[in-house]
Amino acid sequence: MTTRARHSHHRRPGRPREEATEQAITAAARQVLADKGVARMSMEHVAARAGVAKSTLYRRWPSKVELAVHAVAATFDEIEVGDHGSLAADMRSGIEEAARLLRDPSTGGAYAALLAESARDPEGVGTQVRESLSTRLHALVATSVARAIERGEIQPDMVDVDLLADVVVGSVMHRSLATGVPDQAFVDGLIELLADVAYARLHRAAVAASAARATD
Amino acid sequence: MTTRARHSHHRRPGRPREEATEQAITAAARQVLADKGVARMSMEHVAARAGVAKSTLYRRWPSKVELAVHAVAATFDEIEVGDHGSLAADMRSGIEEAARLLRDPSTGGAYAALLAESARDPEGVGTQVRESLSTRLHALVATSVARAIERGEIQPDMVDVDLLADVVVGSVMHRSLATGVPDQAFVDGLIELLADVAYARLHRAAVAASAARATD
Amino acid sequence: MTTRARHSHHRRPGRPREEATEQAITAAARQVLADKGVARMSMEHVAARAGVAKSTLYRRWPSKVELAVHAVAATFDEIEVGDHGSLAADMRSGIEEAARLLRDPSTGGAYAALLAESARDPEGVGTQVRESLSTRLHALVATSVARAIERGEIQPDMVDVDLLADVVVGSVMHRSLATGVPDQAFVDGLIELLADVAYARLHRAAVAASAARATD
Amino acid sequence: MTTRARHSHHRRPGRPREEATEQAITAAARQVLADKGVARMSMEHVAARAGVAKSTLYRRWPSKVELAVHAVAATFDEIEVGDHGSLAADMRSGIEEAARLLRDPSTGGAYAALLAESARDPEGVGTQVRESLSTRLHALVATSVARAIERGEIQPDMVDVDLLADVVVGSVMHRSLATGVPDQAFVDGLIELLADVAYARLHRAAVAASAARATD
DNA sequence: TCCTAACCGAGACGGTACGTCCTGTCTTATG
DNA sequence: CATAAGACAGGACGTACCGTCTCGGTTAGGA
Numbered sequence: 054m055t056t057r058a059r060h061s062h063h064r065r066p067g068r069p070r071e072e073a074t075e076q077a078i079t080a081a082a083r084q085v086l087a088d089k090g091v092a093r094m095s096m097e098h099v100a101a102r103a104g105v106a107k108s109t110l111y112r113r114w115p116s117k118v119e120l121a122v123h124a125v126a127a128t129f130d131e132i133e134v135g136d137h138g139s140l141a142a143d144m145r146s147g148i149e150e151a152a153r154l155l156r157d158p159s160t161g162g163a164y165a166a167l168l169a170e171s172a173r174d175p176e177g178v179g180t181q182v183r184e185s186l187s188t189r190l191h192a193l194v195a196t197s198v199a200r201a202i203e204r205g206e207i208q209p210d211m212v213d214v215d216l217l218a219d220v221v222v223g224s225v226m227h228r229s230l231a232t233g234v235p236d237q238a239f240v241d242g243l244i245e246l247l248a249d250v251a252y253a254r255l256h257r258a259a260v261a262a263s264a265a266r267a268t269d
Numbered sequence: 270m271t272t273r274a275r276h277s278h279h280r281r282p283g284r285p286r287e288e289a290t291e292q293a294i295t296a297a298a299r300q301v302l303a304d305k306g307v308a309r310m311s312m313e314h315v316a317a318r319a320g321v322a323k324s325t326l327y328r329r330w331p332s333k334v335e336l337a338v339h340a341v342a343a344t345f346d347e348i349e350v351g352d353h354g355s356l357a358a359d360m361r362s363g364i365e366e367a368a369r370l371l372r373d374p375s376t377g378g379a380y381a382a383l384l385a386e387s388a389r390d391p392e393g394v395g396t397q398v399r400e401s402l403s404t405r406l407h408a409l410v411a412t413s414v415a416r417a418i419e420r421g422e423i424q425p426d427m428v429d430v431d432l433l434a435d436v437v438v439g440s441v442m443h444r445s446l447a448t449g450v451p452d453q454a455f456v457d458g459l460i461e462l463l464a465d466v467a468y469a470r471l472h473r474a475a476v477a478a479s480a481a482r483a484t485d
Numbered sequence: 486m487t488t489r490a491r492h493s494h495h496r497r498p499g500r501p502r503e504e505a506t507e508q509a510i511t512a513a514a515r516q517v518l519a520d521k522g523v524a525r526m527s528m529e530h531v532a533a534r535a536g537v538a539k540s541t542l543y544r545r546w547p548s549k550v551e552l553a554v555h556a557v558a559a560t561f562d563e564i565e566v567g568d569h570g571s572l573a574a575d576m577r578s579g580i581e582e583a584a585r586l587l588r589d590p591s592t593g594g595a596y597a598a599l600l601a602e603s604a605r606d607p608e609g610v611g612t613q614v615r616e617s618l619s620t621r622l623h624a625l626v627a628t629s630v631a632r633a634i635e636r637g638e639i640q641p642d643m644v645d646v647d648l649l650a651d652v653v654v655g656s657v658m659h660r661s662l663a664t665g666v667p668d669q670a671f672v673d674g675l676i677e678l679l680a681d682v683a684y685a686r687l688h689r690a691a692v693a694a695s696a697a698r699a700t701d
Numbered sequence: 702m703t704t705r706a707r708h709s710h711h712r713r714p715g716r717p718r719e720e721a722t723e724q725a726i727t728a729a730a731r732q733v734l735a736d737k738g739v740a741r742m743s744m745e746h747v748a749a750r751a752g753v754a755k756s757t758l759y760r761r762w763p764s765k766v767e768l769a770v771h772a773v774a775a776t777f778d779e780i781e782v783g784d785h786g787s788l789a790a791d792m793r794s795g796i797e798e799a800a801r802l803l804r805d806p807s808t809g810g811a812y813a814a815l816l817a818e819s820a821r822d823p824e825g826v827g828t829q830v831r832e833s834l835s836t837r838l839h840a841l842v843a844t845s846v847a848r849a850i851e852r853g854e855i856q857p858d859m860v861d862v863d864l865l866a867d868v869v870v871g872s873v874m875h876r877s878l879a880t881g882v883p884d885q886a887f888v889d890g891l892i893e894l895l896a897d898v899a900y901a902r903l904h905r906a907a908v909a910a911s912a913a914r915a916t917d
Numbered sequence: 918t919c920c921t922a923a924c925c926g927a928g929a930c931g932g933t934a935c936g937t938c939c940t941g942t943c944t945t946a947t948g
Numbered sequence: 949c950a951t952a953a954g955a956c957a958g959g960a961c962g963t964a965c966c967g968t969c970t971c972g973g974t975t976a977g978g979a
Contacts (some may be wrong), residue, residue, distance in 0.1 A: 065927085065928085066926065066927045066928070066971080067926080067927035067928030067970085067971070067972090067974070068927075068928055068929045068930080068932095068969065068970040068971050069928090069929075069970080069971065070928095070929060071929075071930075074929090074930085076345045078348060078947065088387045089389075090385065090386075090388065090961075091385065092385070092386070092389075093389075095959080095960055096960075096961075096962085097959085097960065097961085098351070098960095101401040104931095105930085105931080105955075106930065106931040106933095106972095107931095107932085107933095108929095108930075108931075108932080108963090108964090109929080109930060109931075109964090111963080112928095112929070112930085115959080116961090117960095117962090129950085140338045146276060148484055156968095158388035158389070158391070159388070161416045162384075162386075162387075162388025162389060163385070163389055165381045165382070165385040165388065166308075166380045166381070166382060166385035167385045168378075168386060168443075168446040168447055168972070169306065169307065169308070169379070169381040169382035169446075170306075170378075170971095171378075171447070172306065172375070172377055172381070173305075173306045173308075173374070173378060174372035175374070182447070183448070184448060186428055186447075187443075187447035187448060191448075196951080206421025213458050214940055216440075216455060216458040216459065216462070217447075219432075219440050219444045219447070219448055219455075220436060220439075220440045221461070222435075222443050222463065223438075223439030223440040223441070223443030223444065224435050224436045224440060224444055225439070226433075226439055226442075227384075227403075227435045227438050227439030227442060227443075228336075228435045228442060230384040230385070230387055230388055231384055231398070231399060231402075231403040231435075231438075231449045232399070232403060232407075232431060232434075232435055235475065238358075239432060241434065242432040243430050243436070246432070246436065246466055249465065249466045249469035249470060250462055250466055250469070251464070251466035251471040252469045252473075253468045253472070254465060256469070256472070257468075259329075269294070285949085285950075286949095286950065286951095287951080289949075290950095290951090311938080311939055311940085312939075312940070312941085313938080313940085321951085321952080322951060322952040322953060322954085323940095323941090323952095323953090323954090324942090324943090324950095324951075324952080324954095325940080325950080325951065325952080327940095327941070327954085328950075328951090331941095332940085332941075333939095333940075333941090464938095479947065489867060496945080496946075496955085497954085498945080498946070498947090498952065498953045499944085499945070499946090499952075499953035499955070500943065500944040500945050500954050500955045500956080501945060501954090501955075502955060502956095503822060503955075503956075506955090506956085507821075516877055517968030519820075520816065522818075522820065522821045523817065524740060524817070524818070525821075527933080527934055527935085528934075528935075528936085529849075529933085529934065529935085530934095532743070537956085537957080538935090538956065538957040538958055539936090539957095539958085539959095540938090540955095540956075540958080540959095541955080541957080542870040542919095542938095542955080543936070543937080544954095544955070544956085546936090546957075547936095548936075549935080549936090552819070560950060561813025568958090590820035590821070591820070591825070593819045593820055594816075594818075594819075594821060595817070596814070597813045597814070597816045598814060599778075600740065600813045600875075600879055601739065601808075601809075601811070601814035601817060601878070601954070602738075602740070602741070602811045602879040603810075603878055603879070604738065604806035604807070604809055604810025604813070605737075605738045605740075605741075605806070605841045607806070615880070617880035618879075619875075619880065623880075637744065645890050647880060648887060648890040648891065648894070650873075650880075651872050651875045651876045651879075651880055651887075652868060652869040652871075652872045652894065653889070654871075654875050655865050655868075655870075655871030655872040655873070655874055655875030655876065656864075656868045656871040656872060657871070658871055658874075658875060659816075659871030659874060660867045660871065662816040662817070662819055662820055662829060663816055663819070663830070663834075663835040663870075664831070664835065664839075664863060664866075664867055665865070671864060671867075672967095674861050675864065675866040675868070678795050678864070678898055679901060681897065681898045681901035682894055682897045682898055682901070683942075684901045684902045684905075685897035685898070685901040685904070686897060688901070689900075690789035696767070710955080713922085713923075714921070714922045714923075714976085714977070714978085715922035715923025715924065715975085715976070715977090716922075716923050716924040716925080716974065716975040716976050716977095717923080717924075717975080717976065718923085718924065718925095719924075719925080722924095722925090724955055728929065742965085743964080743966085744965075744966070745964080745965060745966085746965095752929060753925085753926085754926045754928090755926095755927090755928090755966095755967090756924095756925075756968090756969090757925060757926080757928080758921095758930095759967070760924080760925090763967095764966085764967075765966075765967090781926085781927085889975095896945060
């Protein structure tokens with residue numbers, strides 16, 4: 054990713070890193086994270102489970118939190134934002150995907166814990182959490198909307214994507230962690246809510262257009 | 270919460286608890302929480318700052334998390350859900366109050382951290398977090414809606430209060446911690462979004478009513 | 486030893502230290518020290534063998550070196566400087582005692598290692614090593630000489646006790662660690678050497694006395 | 702020590718070792734040793750200061766201790782045992798040289814630390830320490846005595862060189878590390894002590910000779 | 918002129934220990 | 949009984965080294 058590395062096919066000096074190691078650590082971290090949560094996940098434990106020395110962990114990640122971010126990111130990497138033909142279908146799929154991810158207490162809890170860490174270090178951990186976690190969740194909504202605009206279903210000025218993304222992700226997360234699990238009724242309710250927003254905006258646009266025609 | 274003990278005139282045997290102590294501890298805990306966040310808040314540190322022995326802490330709260338919940342609850346106790354005359358005004362006030370609370374990284378971060386803990390122990394910590402934190406945030410929305418129903422602005426079946434509350438609180442929280450601070454534009458956008466939902470539902474109700482009249 | 490503690494029979498506040506613990510740690514440290522030497526003795530290992538938490542070690546000794554000093558001092562505490570009736574006999578006994586102690590590579594090696602540490606920190610570790618180890622070895626010679634002076638065997642100005650002590654302890658130590666074990670021949674040789682010094686000084690004193698008589 | 706390899710004209714295959722490297726490492730090691738002592742000297746640090754890879758160190762010395770021995774030996778190589786015309790003068794010079802070397806805490810401490818290591822491994826490290834360090838210190842005394850015998854000042858059976866050497870080196874070392882720095886008074890006292898031994902032995906030899914003459 | 922063996926730097930790796938910090942429990946003496 | 953004080957078992961943190969290893973690349977002599 055760094056410029057130097059990109060346009061250079063010369064390998065870095067020194068013994069290259071063991072390829073399998075990173076995967077082993079990531080897998081171990083994900084397991085421990087699922088078992089114990091961010092707070093009780095220990096580098097010692099992860100190293101042992103990965104069959105790796107603790108120093109190897111610290112060579113690759115500066116601290117426990119960074120490793121946790123990486124491990125959760127690995128889970129979020131599974132996010133698929135498929136094309137379902139319409140904004141409505143895409144949104145439903147996005148919300149259900151978010152619900153699927155955050156419903157699992159280990160994933161939802163980990164995400165919340167890392168957001169909490171972000172609050173303490175907005176530049177360091179915060180940036181990483183944003184770049185490798187939050188954006189990925191936001192993509193669930195953002196790409197749906199982008200596709201809808203391409204299809205001509207909606208106009209770009211009709212929706213604030215960032216707001217919408219925070220609404221979707223935030224709602225699902227809060228429901229998952231604070232109020233109860235995001236069941237089908239909740240998902241339906243949320244979709245209906247968003248559908249009503251769309252209805253109102255399209256309706257108002259149509260009224261405005263007919264008014265403009267009348268003025269002619 | 271400790272009203273039961275206070276109001277009882279059957280005093281427990283032995284030396285009674287120092288009244289000032291609880292306040293001192295709470296104050297100290299809130300400070301430490303603001304300085305370091307839940308993860309790095311330590312009972313040792315809180316005790317020292319409160320000028321109190323560690324055992325006094327554990328006599329009153331079974332563990333660090335419970336004390337943290339108590340300390341955050343003390344902040345959430347400041348929530349005021351005033352009557353502003355209309356649903357729209359009440360909602361705006363509620364959202365702004367939520368934004369005010371969660372914008373502070375120490376409060377927002379602490380709430381997220383405690384939600385994360387809830388994920389690990391939904392019955393113990395989870396219940397406490399729900400009862401003394403989440404409900405209080407939900408109240409921001411719930412009482413507004415209840416009042417609107419009383420006033421006859423809306424019908425009870427027109428809105429799922431729990432859903433709405435999760436949407437408001439969740440959106441504001443996620444914006445605060447993940448995407449950026451909930452500034453005025455965000456608050457306005459969120460209000461507009463909810464207003465559009467109301468518009469759609471009222472509009473549809475009106476259409477349905479006129480259709481019903483026509484059928485007569 | 487501190488003034489406050491001395492004239493106070495009031496116990497220090499807080500839970501008193503477990504009496505058995507210090508002995509268990511000392512014993513464990515001495516064993517580990519004998520097995521591995523100062524450099525390879527580990528606090529982890531000592532704690533485990535003593536059946537005690539590592540934090541208990543650090544509560545009592547600020548670092549590994551101090552504990553090692555304490556452990557070696559416990560061995561040196563066995564030093565007995567008995568009265569054998571004459572300076573010659575006392576000296577022989579003292580030298581043999583020194584040889585007995587330092588011949589054991591674990592004790593001799595530990596003492597050397599701690600002297601090496603003293604060189605790095607003459608005020609901290611250095612003072613402790615001097616006060617609890619070196620003085621105890623010096624006592625082997627110093628008390629013998631003091632007794633001889635009491636008995637009238639020699640005059641106080643005939644011998645520099647500090648020098649003599651360094652000669653005895655240093656010779657035995659260097660022989661133990663560098664050249665070979667201090668066997669009987671070595672001990673005999675050293676005693677003979679010291680006896681010759683005494684002979685020379687007494688002889689010269691006698692000559693001087695008769696010369697003085699002659700001058701009268 | 703490496704003379705065998707150097708004198709051989711059957712050069713080993715492959716790239717020859719960089720000549721300057723060994724000196725750079727030795728110099729760096731001596732500096733680090735002086736700064737931190739044997740225990741805190743680290744191969745990593747020495748390599749960095751010498752501007753050399755860690756593997757280069759291990760290619761030449763099997764472990765840290767051996768390098769330390771080598772570095773101290775480089776200091777001891779400065780020992781000069783000049784001829785000062787008489788045993789007394791040579792001994793004074795030898796003692797002063799020993800005091801000069803061991804007075805420096807870094808040298809004295811290093812020597813003690815390596816003696817301590819010897820105790821743990823008498824055959825491996827022990828042999829090296831003996832051969833390249835202790836013998837060199839013993840030489841301070843041994844050559845003086847040898848020269849005195851050549852000159853006819855004393856008879857070979859009058860003195861146990863090994864004993865004498867341990868006495869001189871051990872005394873100076875112990876004084877340097879444990880009791881205080883070997884100042885002029887100490888050196889004078891030690892010389893006087895040895896002079897008295899000589900006096901006693903020569904005197905007794907003379908008495909015995911005259912007794913033998915009388916018996917004739 | 919290539920080949921080969923050893924050198925060198927860089928740095929990853931498995932380990933081990935350090936000394937610090939904190940948790941939650943306990944044991945005292947005193948109010 | 950509450951409280952201050954602090955000992956205790958336990959556990960994790962992040963750091964620092966050790967000695968080994970695996971690379972790419974260098975530098976000679978011998979084929």
